[in-house]
Amino acid sequence: MKRLVIAVDCDDVLVSTTPYFVDTYNNTYGTSGTLEYAHSPDPSVWGASEEVILERWSGIKRTDGYKGLSPDPDEVKVLRNLAKIHELHLVTARKEEERDFTQAMLDKHLDGVFTSMEFVGWEGSKGDVCQALRADVLIDDSFRHLVSARDCGVGGLLWFGDYPWQTEDIGDMPIVRCRNWREVEAEIERIASN
Numbered sequence: 306m307k308r309l310v311i312a313v314d315c316d317d318v319l320v321s322t323t324p325y326f327v328d329t330y331n332n333t334y335g336t337s338g339t340l341e342y343a344h345s346p347d348p349s350v351w352g353a354s355e356e357v358i359l360e361r362w363s364g365i366k367r368t369d370g371y372k373g374l375s376p377d378p379d380e381v382k383v384l385r386n387l388a389k390i391h392e393l394h395l396v397t398a399r400k401e402e403e404r405d406f407t408q409a410m411l412d413k414h415l416d417g418v419f420t421s422m423e424f425v426g427w428e429g430s431k432g433d434v435c436q437a438l439r440a441d442v443l444i445d446d447s448f449r450h451l452v453s454a455r456d457c458g459v460g461g462l463l464w465f466g467d468y469p470w471q472t473e474d475i476g477d478m479p480i481v482r483c484r485n486w487r488e489v490e491a492e493i494e495r496i497a498s499n
């Protein structure tokens with residue numbers, strides 16, 4: 306079996322971030338927004354101007370709930386198995402200022418699983434980071450990051466999750482849908498055996 310370099314996204318792949326944001330937002334501001342609209346600051350859904358919505362999202366990023374989001378036990382098992390054979394890197398669009406609590410989450414639940422943690426930021430290119438890492442695989446819930454990785458020559462593109470906001474059409478993109486970590490494990494095994 307081939308040893309792969311695998312880049313793993315953090316939010317909505319490693320930890321369940323968007324459902325936490327939507328629940329917290331609705332409970333705090335009395336709205337009834339759904340996951341489908343989680344990534345669009347639509348005033349008619351979130352009950353405020355775009356500017357205020359973005360401020361509120363930023364406020365939720367400062368909560369202990371967000372900082373304490375952690376992976377579930379089944380997923381931890383899969384990641385530990387993968388790390389025995391492959392080289393794993395956390396590649397996240399989180400900002401540099403979120404490094405400390407992200408590192409604390411890894412130390413607590415996934416100690417020794419990741420070789421490095423890369424903070425791309427909201428504007429950065431995951432493709433560039435994957436290329437620098439010589440990543441064979443990117444696991445991400447966000448279609449645009451998979452496109453960016455494809456453009457930078459990453460061959461293994463795993464579209465993680467089964468979320469209402471994943472509305473893009475795969476078209477002829479060489480992307481494999483993995484709805485959960487068991488499917489990820491099977492797909493990685495297939496890629497590594499080829």
Ligand SMILES: [Mg+2]
Nearest residue numbers: 314316317446
């Ligand atoms: Mg994500």
